[in-house]
Amino acid sequence: MRLEHICRAFGIEGTFVEGGAFGNGLINDTFAASFEHDGNQRRYIIQRINHRIFRDPVALMENVDRVCAHLRTRLIDEPCADLHRRSLTLVRTHEGQALHCEPANAKQPEPTYWRCFHFIEGCTSYDVVDTPDQAYQAARKFGEFQRLVSDLPGSRLIETIPDFHNTPKRFAALKEAIAADPLGRAAQCREEIEFALANESIAHHLLGLHAQDLIPERITHNDTKLSNVLIDDQSGLGMCVVDLDTVMPGLSLYDFGDLIRTCVSPIEEDSRDLASIQVRLPIFQALACGFLEEMAGVLTPTEIANLSFSGKLLTFEVGLRFLADHLLGDQYFTAKRPNHNLHRARNQFQLVRELNSHENEMNDFVQNFITNKMA
Secondary structure: OOHHHHHOOEOOOOEEEEEEEOOOOOOOEEEEEEEEEOOEEEEEEEEEOOOOOOOOHHHHHHHHHHHHHHHHHHHHHOOOOOHHHHOOOEOOEOOOOOOEEEOOOOOOOOOEEEEEEEOOOOEEOOOOOOOHHHHHHHHHHHHHHHHHHOOOOOOOOOOOOOOOOOHHHHHHHHHHHHHHOOOOOHHHHHHHHHHHHHOHHHHHHHHHHHHOOOOOOEEEOOOOOHHHEEEEOOOOOEEEEOOOOOOEEEOHHHHHHHHHHHHOOOOOOOOOOHHHOOOOHHHHHHHHHHHHHHHOOOOOHHHHHOHHHHHHHHHHHHHHHHHHHHHHOOOOOOOOOOOHHHHHHHHHHHHHHHHHHOHHHHHHHHHHHHHHHHO
16 A cells, blocks of 8 residues: 555645554554645545445445534534634545545455545644543533534434444343353353343433433434544644544434543553542543533433433443453454453443442532523
8 A cells, every 4th residue: 555646546736745654543544644735734634444344435434524514514603713623624536525445456355445634733632531621621522513413404324333332232242142152251250241131221221211202313423532532732622523433323422421431430441450440520520511511402301311321321331342242252352461351341340330339429410510501
């Protein structure tokens, strides 16, 4: 693969200066490339879409194209400063397409799918939440994202990964993995299996409310970790939500729940130091403030009442996935050490316990925030 050759498929003017791998994403292959034009250098992000995860790259890019265009329209209407840094901007191919397909050849037996964005300068993404302000900035941007795309016109977005957050199906998949137990691993994780089975009601709660029309379907990001928000290097303000591959129909609480899951604990999700797992309440409070400042007037009372619960649901769901993958031989999540996915499952289930013990405090904070905001 020659990066300059791929770049030339897109409407980029100027002379190629340099380019190479960029960032630490785990799904797509990401590169940055610099071009010089009329004495100025501009950078671009070039990505090869992982078509084994996203099986319909054309449909995926239809979603991304529609969402990016609508975000830009809404931001112009508001209006906002730094428009070019507040949302992703696609660079189209010479044929006006959002996606370039590189045909198969002797070295590459399958076609590959590429896209290009303008590089957003002066911003950084962070992997770990260290301060309440970082949590606030991330939650505010994801809340703003949901608010801005809430009136996206046209047909329903395509589900790029069907049933991505269908927790009852994730629970059913775990039960199938337990029954099959192809590697005889179930015996070593009886405690985790018993915990999962004893908490089945968690899996059904939000979709049950949705079935009663108490929680509406919305357009959601579905991967709301801190690293998917660009933070301005000078002001520290959240600027832009990135990684739009999983933007599709979903529940608003999936996004807030995954913010809780990925932000409130001070340790990594695969740490074996279970005693250090805790709920940092100041981080949760910052998340709630940021998200509700954008979404308080959009969410239904039932959505607001379940904001705290959503963190427990998403953490439980991911724990189910880790445990099932461990039982089946680590087919989805890369295992970098023995029992890696079992350790991840234990970590997530311990965080579920911690979230459960603090749920009343978190609910009280949300209700007080709403009461004060509406006063």
